[in-house]
């Protein structure tokens with residue numbers, strides 16, 4: 001978090017005083033949260049256009065007026081990359097949108113991405129004064145973040161952050177997802193010579209191959225990566241560390257530090273009868289083939305099957321992305337099957353809301369027991385167990401329990417399984433000196449992200465299992481601080 005002295009100095013800037021005089025805090029709290037426009041659900045189900053349309057400048061300035069510029073801005077503590085939230089919002093309020101974008105980029109390598117996909121309601125916005133003290137909707141921090149980042153990009157005035165003089169120390173990053181990109185951005189700013197190695201032919205990790213265009217357009221990811229490239233980060237695609245290049249090769253190539261950000265892309269299955277039928281597949285396969293391999297195009301080399309009655313098993317963001325994709329690919333009945341209630345769903349609230357608007361059916365408190373197929377071994381129906389909620393389990397959520405004797409058969413022709421992921425195993429199994437948990441995650445010091453091997457740091461999903469973009473980015477920043485201090489001390 002920025003120091004108290006720094007925050008105090010910024011809050012006493014003369015323009016800040018002017019803003020305070022314009023509207024009294026009491027009046028600010030009476031303003032209603034601005035609603036972002038989105039494409040009509042009927043129209044958007046026919047295409048891949050981005051659903052949310054962003055705020056207009058007037059809407060953004062009106063929403064920014066709701067922020068009362070708290071003396072102790074707790075919203076910052078809810079942000080894993082510690083964006084100076086009041087500072088960027090007050091710049092929006094006075095109409096200096098480029099300055100607002102600059103404040104965002106001081107600590108975040110991917111503001112246009114985070115403004116779109118962060119679960120703000122559980123992070124910065126959950127700590128907002130309005131939620132904490134007034135029981136009112138939080139300031140729309142995520143919408144404002146998106147607005148400032150989009151404004152900067154669309155203005156063509158993309159500022160490249162300041163870079164310290166080169167120190168000629170080479171560091172390698174394994175994986176180009178949000179953890180790797182955030183680490184790379186901070187290290188290049190500190191003068192390090194940074195190379196990001198990516199196994200796939202495209203950069204961005206889940207931002208590219210997981211989250212669909214209708215939620216996060218690829219050109220947004222491209223622009224943010226392009227800024228990193230302009231800052232001096234080098235990218236090498238089609239390079240699988242642990243296969244194409246080994247740990248020893250990296251050391252021989254002169255890399256003094258390695259940041260492992262290889263993510264968690266190994267899908268889980270439920271191991272129930274019929275899961276090996278044609279038409280049952282993992283969510284990772286489904287989304288990756290569509291987003292990265294053009295599989296929704298029937299003319300492509302490896303088109304994906306496009307079901308008419310599609311069940312997606314799970315309640316996270318991944319499940320929402322898959323079910324809404326199936327709808328766009330022509331499913332007449334697209335369903336979410338989730339064993340707990342809607343309240344426990346891990347997906348962002350907005351994704352659930354949009355899915356409902358698009359006509360997705362929700363079978364909450366249902367769990368698949370088995371699938372049956374037709375004579376061609378293609379899935380044709382599923383047996384669901386009705387569930388109820390018991391006492392909270394280790395995750396703090398109420399445990400789902402079967403309702404005895406209560407089952408239902410539902411016809412399906414495609415099932416997409418989205419019940420969790422494990423870390424990609426290649427680095428843990430080929431790199432020496434790491435400590436690995438029973439779940440396949442890399443053990444690190446949580447302050448510095450340093451692993452048991454002193455020159456290897458790790459962060460994001462390879463450390464946490466499946467988590468979120470902003471937590472991965474926070475890890476990247478912590479690792480950059482930890483590794484840079486260690487390397488510069490030598």
Ligand SMILES: Cc1cc2nc3c(=O)[nH]c(=O)nc-3n(C[C@H](O)[C@H](O)[C@H](O)COP(=O)(O)OP(=O)(O)OC[C@H]3O[C@@H](n4cnc5c(N)ncnc54)[C@H](O)[C@@H]3O)c2cc1C
Pocket residue numbers: 117118119174175176177178179180197198199200204205206207210211239240241242261262263264265287317318319321348424426427459460461462466467468469470472
């Ligand atoms: C469909 C989907 C939707 C999601 N939606 C949201 C959302 O709305 N909001 C949110 O906050 N989170 C969301 N998440 C979770 C979030 O995307 C992840 O937590 C985050 O991307 C993790 O970042 P990461 O950098 O650790 O890994 P990743 O993004 O997985 O990136 C890892 C990268 O490393 C590469 N790699 C792996 N092994 C090697 C190797 N040996 N050599 C070289 N490269 C390698 C991979 O190809 C990949 O590009 C979603 C996840 C999915 C799958």
